[in-house]
Amino acid sequence: MTSFSIRSVEYPARLSVDAATGRNPPFSVTMVTDAPVPFPQIIIWEGSRQHLFRDKAIRREAKHRYIADIPAGLLGPGRYTIQAEGCRKSDPSTAGASDWVKTYLELVIELPKPQVEISAARASADGVKIYFAIHKHMHQPYYRAADPQYWDAEKTSIFDQRTGPYTTFIPAAVRQYHEAGLPHAGLSTSWSGSLIEQLDRCEREGLCYGHFSGWKNELRHWAAAKTSLGNPRIDFTSFGFFHPLMPLIPPRDIVRQIREHRRIIEETFGVPASTILFPPETAFHVRMIPALRDAGVEAVIYDSIHRARSCRNYPYPGPQEGMLPPSPADQENPPAPDWIQLHGVWAASKISPSLLKPEYIRYEDPDGKIHTILGIPAERYLGNEDARGGFGALNYPSVFAQLHDAIVQHNVYDPKHPPFFVLHSDGDNYGGGADSYYRHNTGQLVKWLQTDPRFELTTIRDYLQRFPPDPSVTVHVEPGAWSGADNGDPQFSKWFSRYRDPYSPDLNSWAVLTALQNAVHTLEDASPTAASLPEAQRLMLTAETSCYWYWTGQDIWDHQVTEAANRAHALIKADLGAVLQTGRDSTGPTIFPPWILPEIPGGKTWGSGGLWDADRRGTVFTFISDVSGVRSANLVLRAGSKEQVLPMRDCGPYPSRTNPTAIARLFTCEMPVGAGIVKYYIEAVDERGNRSHSALERAALL
Helix, strand or coil: CCCCCEEEEECCCEEECCCCCCCCCCEEEEEEECCCCCEEEEEEEECCEEEEEEHHHEEEECCCEEEEEECCCCCCCEEEEEEEEEECCCCHHHCCHHHEEEEEEEEEEECCCCCCCCCCCCCCCCCCCEEEEEEEEECCCCCCCCCCCCCCHHHHHHHHCCCCCCCCHHHHHHHHHHHHCCCCCCEEEEECHHHHHHHHHHHHHCCHHHCCCCCCHHHHHHCCCECCCCCECEEECECCCCCECHHHCCHHHHHHHHHHHHHHHHHHHCCCCCCEECCHHHCECHHHHHHHHHCCCCEEEEECHHHHCCECCCCCCCHHHCCCCCCCCCCCECCCCCCECCCCCCCCCCECHHHCCCEEEEEECCCCCEEEEEEEEECHHHHHHHCCCCCCCCCHHHHHHHHHHHHHHHCCCCCCCCCEEEEEEECCCCHHHCHHHHHHHHHHHHHHHHHCCCEEECCHHHHHHHCCCCCCCEECCCCECCCCCHHHCCCCHHHCCCCCCCCCHHHHHHHHHHHHHHHHHHHHHHCCCCCCHHHHHHHHHHHCECHHHHCCCCHHHHCHHHHHHHHHHHHHHHHHHHHHHCCCCCCCCEECCCEEECCCCCCEEEECCEEEECCCCCEEEEEEECCCCEEEEEEEEEECCEEEEEECEEEEECCCCCCCCCCCEEEEEECCCCCEEEEEEEEEEECCCCEEECCCEEEEEC
8 A cells, every 4th residue: 555645736726717608717736745646536526516537637747746637618607625635545446535645725716807997977968867776586485384305306397497597697697797897787686595595405415406516606706796886796685584574474573584584695695685675575564664673674675656656646547556546544745746657668557757766764653753764666667577588578778768758857856866766576587587688688788878878777785875865854655565466565465365255375374373473482582592492483484484375275385384383383382381381471462463354444445347435344353362362452543643442352263274283363343434544553461461562553444
């Protein structure tokens, strides 16, 4: 047996890719030893994949030099591990672990730095410029909430079809902005924690035919690229780890979902998550604001139509908008002067270009405290059209020019706060997730922007740095989500399907989840070190995934929340029982955000064939749960300076069809007819005297 040691390894530690191919140029790795090596070998690790050089692929030179010539085009940009090794036996098949001598080194293959200079922004002839940003959303849920290890051929197909969006597509787009010298261009992107965890699993276990080996390499590389102001060209926004519908989960869970998401973003991409939030489903409600601020979020992206509908004199077009008329309780912002109907793009209602700008949004809590957060509008119709594939689907020059001309015509340009909006869409579905969008479309977009000074692609952070909004000016925004979710109405009906029926699978899941949240929160407060708690917390957060409500009517989805909840209840049964037996329950009841039927009493509601006159008698509904039992629940109604306390009726547990271990109770309260614009909240007390209250809501009782 030969004895030797490795003295050195000669190789280029950093390489730039070939500009023509985007992959490595040829290079060599030389292992130098102090004695002959019977069997030398060089391995380059690309994630879990090996590039192996041995036998005839190793050249031997004098003075014990063993050389592997690495061909051009083998590797893309990223970080790789080189394993240089030799076996003391000439036949490695007979060798044991102690017969190998190894050393490990890192190889970095970089994208070339652009040779162009960053160009100065040009002004249009009339001085009016419109700014916009692009946001791409990436997500996959756990397809079994109670069993995150579940995998089958369908999952292989779903993930493998999205190899490009989850690896190289975003870097391909940002590279074009960078090399074109666009000073402020980039994009923001949201990645759910459940997607990242599953991509890491694919890489670790070689799932999807090994296509996710090194999946994050180029994303990590381009995460370090900066705009001319030093902000990221790829901005990984804050998000909810498991893609929860944030308006309908408790504030403490919003905070936890965001904080856990921030952790995995930094671990995965090597950069901190932005303080800008893209909420799952673009779903926003002002009652989220205190929790968002507690989680460190400074700005939130929302769907622009909900700002427009919050204006007095909003030109509601009728049922073709896909939503009921705006509630008068939400229309407290001044009228807009510049409503226009877009042409060359599907747009069911008029938009106001002057409303397309970041503004501070306010929320008043039950104690009268005002909370604010910066709101970033994502333009509903332009984003929806862009999602179909960019140029060819959305004619940027023609449609954007309509915004520009309306601003000039109505003289509403404010150079300190110029128009700005986000084009938001899924980054892995339909045309907006295709290779052509990130490559050809981006190339066309860049060429257009280089010749038309009226428009500028910018990151959100660059815009806010250049044109900071006035924090003393605040507005209200009605609740709602994006257009792809049953038009994203203020009632969140996509996640409230069949809520007028005697039984709703969606309401059942919310009732089951409310009971689980109270059980887990009670154990968190009374016994935070309980061994059963971490897994139960994760099951609860997983059960909040909005996808489990999206596909209503399919048993596999309608049972997801119950399956996760039942498993969590079984885990914490003993620990929670000990808390109750020793009288340590200090947690108040969990109150699900209330809803009203009809939606606008005395206004309009959906009926056969369109809109019908709604009954003037309105009823508030909510779910309430407490492990110690609910003693009482009251609705506190505020109309002007008057306050009225109305007792709520306990209708018993929601009549489930999924066999949950625990489920919340349904409470109702009739509202006074014709009370006008009111605000209200719900207060509940458990059997131990612990008290909770909901957020402050608003309603129009006409």
